[in-house]
Amino acid sequence: MTRQLKIGTRGSPLALVQATMTRDFLIRSGLVAEDAIETVIIKTSGDRIQDRSLADIGGKALFTKEIEEALDDGRIDMAVHSLKDLPAWMPEGLELAAVLPRADPRDALLSPVATSIDTLPRGACVGTSGPRRKAQLLNRRPDLTIVDFRGNVGTRLAKLAEGVVDATMLAVAGMARLGVEAEYHPIDPAEMLPAACQGAIGLEIRGNDDWARSLCDAINHPESFIAVTAERAFQAELDGSCRTPIAALATVSGGEVRLQGLVARPDGTAIIRVQEQAPPADAAWLGTEAGRRIKVDMPRDFFIAAELSAHG
Numbered sequence: 290m291t292r293q294l295k296i297g298t299r300g301s302p303l304a305l306v307q308a309t310m311t312r313d314f315l316i317r318s319g320l321v322a323e324d325a326i327e328t329v330i331i332k333t334s335g336d337r338i339q340d341r342s343l344a345d346i347g348g349k350a351l352f353t354k355e356i357e358e359a360l361d362d363g364r365i366d367m368a369v370h371s372l373k374d375l376p377a378w379m380p381e382g383l384e385l386a387a388v389l390p391r392a393d394p395r396d397a398l399l400s401p402v403a404t405s406i407d408t409l410p411r412g413a414c415v416g417t418s419g420p421r422r423k424a425q426l427l428n429r430r431p432d433l434t435i436v437d438f439r440g441n442v443g444t445r446l447a448k449l450a451e452g453v454v455d456a457t458m459l460a461v462a463g464m465a466r467l468g469v470e471a472e473y474h475p476i477d478p479a480e481m482l483p484a485a486c487q488g489a490i491g492l493e494i495r496g497n498d499d500w501a502r503s504l505c506d507a508i509n510h511p512e513s514f515i516a517v518t519a520e521r522a523f524q525a526e527l528d529g530s531c532r533t534p535i536a537a538l539a540t541v542s543g544g545e546v547r548l549q550g551l552v553a554r555p556d557g558t559a560i561i562r563v564q565e566q567a568p569p570a571d572a573a574w575l576g577t578e579a580g581r582r583i584k585v586d587m588p589r590d591f592f593i594a595a596e597l598s599a600h601g
Contacts, residue, residue, distance in 0.1 A: 387509035396461065399474075417437075483536060485538075486520050545566045
């Protein structure tokens with residue numbers, strides 16, 4: 290009997306699209322039959338709790354905790370994640386085994402009154418739930434009013450259409466995967482550095498499951514894996530949490546991996562940036578070294594300010 294492959298995922302529209310993409314890659318690999326793949330939907334704490342900020346309820350790990358528990362106890366064989374939601378530190382026995390070809394990592398502005406951050410009216414209200422976006426927005430435009438804006442893509446677009454805010458920000462990759470037809474304006478990373486691993490889909494397995502590993506090896510995209518390895522190492526070195534405004538973007542080109550990273554005060558009053566490059570084989574070292582360099586220049590109150598901001 291052919292072994293059934295159970296893929297675990299959240300039940301959001303975007304998560305289901307990404308699980309289907311993973312399924313299609315696996316089928317095309319020829320190593321697993323279409324009728325041997327089962328998608329298992331797992332509701333996470335992050336999905337259930339929508340009335341509070343992630344920082345207040347435990348951080349972005351709430352989007353992965355229940356899925357990783359199902360992976361660890363054998364209810365599923367492979368977990369599909371929006372990789373930016375997967376904490377840099379993973380439970381013992383689990384590991385990131387593959388990354389699908391990464392989509393556009395940029396953020397995008399959606400607004401009926403502006404086409405860029407700089408053209409937003411003075412004092413405009415921007416809805417975003419992320420400290421990273423908030424800090425970079427306020428650093429560039431301290432006059433803006435930022436309001437917490439959680440929910441999936443459809444929910445945020447509905448709030449924007451209702452006039453709850455003047456603008457919001459979403460990941461370009463998520464909108465493309467969902468086929469969102471709303472007009473949006475991609476933001477240059479020089480103006481808004483993305484979250485680490487934004488646009489990447491990661492596959493997590495049990496470290497001792499050689500069969501699942503062989504499937505992941507067949508569909509892994511090496512350049513994307515190298516880039517996210519650097520970004521996750523940077524995030525881990527800074528002990529990044531949902532409260533800490535951290536951003537990172539790595540690219541692989543010309544035999545080098547180049548990493549841009551930053552950490553900011555939550556109110557946007559200061560940002561420390563770093564740029565490093567290294568051979569692809571040293572991607573993890575590169576991210577760690579970039580994080581160490583930033584910590585040398587980072588006043589202690591950066592993280593203290595993050596904690597104070599999270600607790601009001």
